[in-house]
Amino acid sequence: MSQEEMRDVVELSVDGPVATVTLQREKQLNALNRAVLTKISEVAAAVAERSDVRVVLLRGAGRAFAAGADIAQMRDFSAADAEAFSRLGQAAFAALEALPQPTIALVHGYALGGGLELAMACDIRIAAEGAKFGQPEVTLGVVPGFGGSQRLPRLIGQGNALYLLLTGEMVDAAEAMRLGLVSKVVPQDELETAGRQLAERLLTLGPYALAGVKRTVYEGAELDLHSGLRMEAGRFGLCFAHPEQTEGMTAFLERRKPDFPQASLDEGGAAR
Ligand code: CAA
Numbered sequence: 001m002s003q004e005e006m007r008d009v010v011e012l013s014v015d016g017p018v019a020t021v022t023l024q025r026e027k028q029l030n031a032l033n034r035a036v037l038t039k040i041s042e043v044a045a046a047v048a049e050r051s052d053v054r055v056v057l058l059r060g061a062g063r064a065f066a067a068g069a070d071i072a073q074m075r076d077f078s079a080a081d082a083e084a085f086s087r088l089g090q091a092a093f094a095a096l097e098a099l100p101q102p103t104i105a106l107v108h109g110y111a112l113g114g115g116l117e118l119a120m121a122c123d124i125r126i127a128a129e130g131a132k133f134g135q136p137e138v139t140l141g142v143v144p145g146f147g148g149s150q151r152l153p154r155l156i157g158q159g160n161a162l163y164l165l166l167t168g169e170m171v172d173a174a175e176a177m178r179l180g181l182v183s184k185v186v187p188q189d190e191l192e193t194a195g196r197q198l199a200e201r202l203l204t205l206g207p208y209a210l211a212g213v214k215r216t217v218y219e220g221a222e223l224d225l226h227s228g229l230r231m232e233a234g235r236f237g238l239c240f241a242h243p244e245q246t247e248g249m250t251a252f253l254e255r256r257k258p259d260f261p262q263a264s265l266d267e268g269g270a271a272r
């Protein structure tokens with residue numbers, strides 16, 4: 001087995017409270033095959049159990065974030081194989097989205113098809129100048145399979161999503177920013193620093209409130225407005241049974257920076 005084959009296709013490294021998940025199929029531009037998707041699920045399950053991890057960065061090694069699902073692996077799929085593959089990818093990305101920790105995709109090179117779907121399963125996306133985004137599935141005779149037809153319209157609106165999905169066109173980072181697909185564009189050599197800086201900011205905040213924001217937003221997206229507002233009120237109430245609220249509001253009134261208790265996700269009412 002070559003050195004390349006021995007390396008794990010997805011690496012999890014933890015540096016203090018920040019976990020970095022790196023896709024490592026550089027030669028195939030991090031094309032997502034079964035092995036990669038399975039590993040993403042495993043990594044997400046491992047991170048979910050680690051209360052010492054407070055922010056997750058997701059990146060691709062080499063010259064792309066990810067150029068999509070692995071076309072070589074998919075070409076000879078039967079309909080049943082393809083559906084199972086779609087479910088595998090959807091489950092992996094749902095596990096990422098369900099993490100209590102905020103996740104940040106650092107996108108450089110290409111985020112195409114499944115690659116863009118992976119970025120969209122993260123909470124925040126930062127793009128490097130020069131990055132290209134698209135859902136080129138139609139050019140291969142298929143619809144998106146890892147959530148693109150559902151998350152893209154929710155993220156950027158149906159009209160712009162249909163434009164990208166129906167044309168298969170790639171857009172650059174500036175256009176992705178205009179569309180609301182990414183929150184920030186930075187020079188490529190500043191991408192890691194930008195990710196670190198954003199992680200540092202999130203580390204000053206309370207993990208319970210951050211996890212609560214994620215759940216309220218993602219669960220709310222599945223609800224009608226009335227039900228969503230009721231759910232929000234319930235979660236707002238739960239915050240007042242948690243020490244983060246006491247500290248956050250007391251610090252404000254005492255004109256000092258809050259010092260949020262860490263690793264306290266489940267105290268005083270579960271945020272998960
Ligand atoms: N699947 C499998 N292999 C891929 C791949 C993919 N999605 N994308 C790139 N690769 C491989 C290439 O085959 C090539 O391998 P070899 O060196 O062995 O030939 C290697 O990665 C480098 O790629 P290129 O030589 O093509 O690099 P380039 O710089 O000329 O082009 C690119 C880059 C524009 C991203 C081009 O590789 C490309 O168009 N890739 C496919 C993009 C795509 O269609 N993605 C959607 C996949 S379908 C999907 O994702 C469905 C879903 O929703 C689940």
